[in-house]
Amino acid sequence: MQAVSFFNLWTPRVPLNTDIVPIEKLAAPTSVRLFTHQDDAHLSVRDAVRTGERLAADLVSPVTGKIASVEPFRDGDGGEMRSVVIDVAEKEEMVDGLQPVPDIADVERADLLSALSDLGFDVPGDEDIDLAVLSCLDLDPVETINQQTFREDPEAVCGAVALLQAVTGAARTAMVVTEALLRHARKHVPEGTELVALKAVYPNGLPPVLLSRLPKRLGKIKKGFVIGAERLLAMAAALKSGKPRQDKGLTLYVPAMGLCKNLTARIGTPIAHVLNAFDITLGPNAKLLLGGAMRGRPCYATDFAVAPDTNSIYVQDESRVVQYESNPCLNCGKCSAVCPMGLQVNLICRYAEYGLFEECRALRVEDCIDCGLCAYSCMARRPLIHYIKLAKARAAEAPEPEEVAT
Amino acid sequence: MKKPELIVSYPPHWHCGASIPSAMHGFLLALTPAALFGLHLYGMAAARVLAVSIVSCVVFEAAIQWRFKKPITVTDGSAVLTGLLLGLILPPSAPFWLVMVGSFMAILVGKHVYGGLGSNPFNAVLVGWAILKISWKARMDFNVAFVTVAPDAQYPLGVLWKQGAGAVREFGLFDLFVGREIGGIGCTSALLLGLGGLFLILRGLISWRIPVSFLVGVAVMAWVFRAADSAKYASPPFHLLAGNTMIGAFFLATDYASSPVSKRGMMIFGLGCGVLTVLLRVWSAYPDGTFFAILLMNMASALLDMTRAKPKTRPAVVT
Numbered sequence: 141m142q143a144v145s146f147f148n149l150w151t152p153r154v155p156l157n158t159d160i161v162p163i164e165k166l167a168a169p170t171s172v173r174l175f176t177h178q179d180d181a182h183l184s185v186r187d188a189v190r191t192g193e194r195l196a197a198d199l200v201s202p203v204t205g206k207i208a209s210v211e212p213f214r215d216g217d218g219g220e221m222r223s224v225v226i227d228v229a230e231k232e233e234m235v236d237g238l239q240p241v242p243d244i245a246d247v248e249r250a251d252l253l254s255a256l257s258d259l260g261f262d263v264p265g266d267e268d269i270d271l272a273v274l275s276c277l278d279l280d281p282v283e284t285i286n287q288q289t290f291r292e293d294p295e296a297v298c299g300a301v302a303l304l305q306a307v308t309g310a311a312r313t314a315m316v317v318t319e320a321l322l323r324h325a326r327k328h329v330p331e332g333t334e335l336v337a338l339k340a341v342y343p344n345g346l347p348p349v350l351l352s353r354l355p356k357r358l359g360k361i362k363k364g365f366v367i368g369a370e371r372l373l374a375m376a377a378a379l380k381s382g383k384p385r386q387d388k389g390l391t392l393y394v395p396a397m398g399l400c401k402n403l404t405a406r407i408g409t410p411i412a413h414v415l416n417a418f419d420i421t422l423g424p425n426a427k428l429l430l431g432g433a434m435r436g437r438p439c440y441a442t443d444f445a446v447a448p449d450t451n452s453i454y455v456q457d458e459s460r461v462v463q464y465e466s467n468p469c470l471n472c473g474k475c476s477a478v479c480p481m482g483l484q485v486n487l488i489c490r491y492a493e494y495g496l497f498e499e500c501r502a503l504r505v506e507d508c509i510d511c512g513l514c515a516y517s518c519m520a521r522r523p524l525i526h527y528i529k530l531a532k533a534r535a536a537e538a539p540e541p542e543e544v545a546t
Numbered sequence: 547m548k549k550p551e552l553i554v555s556y557p558p559h560w561h562c563g564a565s566i567p568s569a570m571h572g573f574l575l576a577l578t579p580a581a582l583f584g585l586h587l588y589g590m591a592a593a594r595v596l597a598v599s600i601v602s603c604v605v606f607e608a609a610i611q612w613r614f615k616k617p618i619t620v621t622d623g624s625a626v627l628t629g630l631l632l633g634l635i636l637p638p639s640a641p642f643w644l645v646m647v648g649s650f651m652a653i654l655v656g657k658h659v660y661g662g663l664g665s666n667p668f669n670a671v672l673v674g675w676a677i678l679k680i681s682w683k684a685r686m687d688f689n690v691a692f693v694t695v696a697p698d699a700q701y702p703l704g705v706l707w708k709q710g711a712g713a714v715r716e717f718g719l720f721d722l723f724v725g726r727e728i729g730g731i732g733c734t735s736a737l738l739l740g741l742g743g744l745f746l747i748l749r750g751l752i753s754w755r756i757p758v759s760f761l762v763g764v765a766v767m768a769w770v771f772r773a774a775d776s777a778k779y780a781s782p783p784f785h786l787l788a789g790n791t792m793i794g795a796f797f798l799a800t801d802y803a804s805s806p807v808s809k810r811g812m813m814i815f816g817l818g819c820g821v822l823t824v825l826l827r828v829w830s831a832y833p834d835g836t837f838f839a840i841l842l843m844n845m846a847s848a849l850l851d852m853t854r855a856k857p858k859t860r861p862a863v864v865t
Contacts, residue, residue, distance in 0.1 A: 150753045152562040216554055266864050281560075308864075347863045361861040422550035429559055438554040454559075461553055462561040470566065470664040473807025477753070481860075484851070486807055507860075512558030519564035520664070526556045 172408025240382030277345035280432025475514035570623030576742035584731035603629030634732030743796030763820020811850035
């Protein structure tokens with residue numbers, strides 16, 4: 141991976157990993173760390189917690205046990221969260237009132253959404269979704285979990301399209317696979333669902349890009365819903381069993397050890413537990429990344445944990461760490477050429493560099509999806525995503541410019 | 547257990563591997579065949595011009611950066627490239643002081659007064675060249691300059707400019723293609739410059755848009771004139787192969803800082819350069835207008851980037 145050929149034309153391509161990587165189950169840890177963004181949750185140490193118990197508005201416990209600590213926690217971007225550590229009890233106890241929903245055909249959408257919410261899946265209840273897309277593409281070039289989920293059970297994944305339709309209330313559904321998976325998907329895709337193959341190239345898996353790359357025959361889309369195969373299948377399984385979301389499928393990628401694995405890990409599994417399970421030692425000045433090579437959030441310690449949105453754990457050793465520096469821009473224009481959202485990145489970043497955030501907003505900096513291709517391609521190795529994040533934050537702070545009367 | 551020390555930084559955590567030195571080395575490599583051909587044709591005279599221009603560009607860049615109290619970045623190869631390009635567009639008979647004045651002007655007036663690499667609104671090499679061209683007309687005139695080197699040879703565009711299309715029949719298109727003509731040290735061989743340009747495109751160092759639209763512009767404009775009066779105006783292939791068209795299209799118009807970056811902007815920029823090249827060859831006071839055409843279009847490049855199409859309205863995304 142990340143082998144760049146000598147000849148690669150004007151815009152570099154970042155292929156997705158399409159290798160077959162079987163999914164293994166990771167042994168459950170003895171204590172889990174969960175995160176909540178809510179401050180008002182009344183949680184105290186030594187409280188007993190049952191599986192499926194709602195601990196905060198955005199947190200359903202995946203385990204049974206006792207709360208060992210509740211403390212403030214900073215994520216790698218400096219954002220504040222609270223972490224809840226639970227020592228897992230030997231015997232699992234389900235919270236009362238969780239019912240399986242074996243047949244979704246005759247369930248109202250609102251009831252389905254509330255059932256899913258109780259099971260730990262927060263699905264937005266937007267009304268006017270006109271296309272719901274099941275994506276078997278992965279979000280990052282180091283990840284294979286969505287592709288593998290499809291490979292291991294194409295029938296179940298295709299069958300879950302009915303659930304997708306019921307959850308979103310969308311008039312139309314589509315299923316997006318890589319070109320290599322198209323043949324398998326044809327056999328199982330349900331009637332009435334459009335099957336689309338996209339190139340296994342980053343950032344085709346990112347929802348805004350994915351929607352914009354859909355073929356014209358799907359018609360105009362005002363509002364689209366995109367969900368990955370791994371998540372949709374977990375939803376279907378939870379509804380069927382009436383058990384809350386306990387596990388998360390993710391890719392573990394440690395190129396220094398030649399290690400690439402797909403795992404099912406208990407939500408809240410500390411990263412240290414995952415590393416120990418495979419005897420991974422972190423060298424000095426390594427990077428520990430949750431969410432991949434292009435958009436991954438860095439961890440400053442191994443007591444971060446697997447969250448419901450953790451699609452991959454990537455350990456990058458010191459020799460592969462890239463340094464971005466505030467070099468002057470050459471104006472080569474590759475950043476603008478690779479931008480999947482069609483932004484003028486060269487101008488935005490120069491404006492941001494000199495504090496002209498109004499100009500950044502005029503160039504629609506808020507449309508940026510942080511895919512990172514601009515900085516990846518920059519031959520001056522400028523920290524373009526850093527500039528863009530600064531510009532976005534400052535543009536959001538400033539008051540809206542007044543409409544000029546014409 | 548000692549806690550591991552981890553690096554925390556913004557994404558992305560990969561990089562395509564390109565760097566300023568590797569890009570500059572790519573350009574130098576692409577120019578090497580043309581430069582070697584120039585050395586083969588003119589021997590020590592050409593070697594002297596190239597050596598003086600490269601060394602003086604590097605020395606002036608270091609001196610200016612030191613004087614302006616800026617980080618000294620001569621090792622990135624950009625000054626070497628400026629020097630090489632300047633040397634390649636000069637006649638082999640250029641005296642050392644002329645080359646040095648050109649280098650100094652290219653580095654100072656072309657590049658560093660605007661803030662250095664990446665900030666120049668005009669192609670730095672051509673700024674140096676234009677100052678020489680206007681200040682020392684005779685020394686920059688190929689017909690005059692080649693009297694000592696190749697007394698019998700005539701500069702094709704000079705002949706066209708003075709005597710019209712009828713007189714340029716004596717120049718075979720194949721001779722022009724391989725470079726059997728007089729001209730700048732490295733400007734004559736359309737074949738070698740084209741190969742160098744192809745290398746740049748395949749290597750991802752330049753976009754195909756500017757050179758292709760440049761050449762299309764030249765061909766279309768030449769065809770228009772040819773259609774109007776075939777006795778007076780030269781054919782499109784002659785305009786494409788003679789003079790500085792090829793080095794201009796592939797190596798000078800594509801200068802990063804002074805050319806547009808949007809797709810549409812690049813196409814208009816290239817077309818404009820090509821059309822102006824032929825217009826200046828036909829109507830200006832100089833036989834070859836390629837470089838002035840590029841300098842003129844440089845002025846428009848910031849404007850051309852504003853012609854970019856408005857971003858499409860995209861579907862709202864729910865996840």
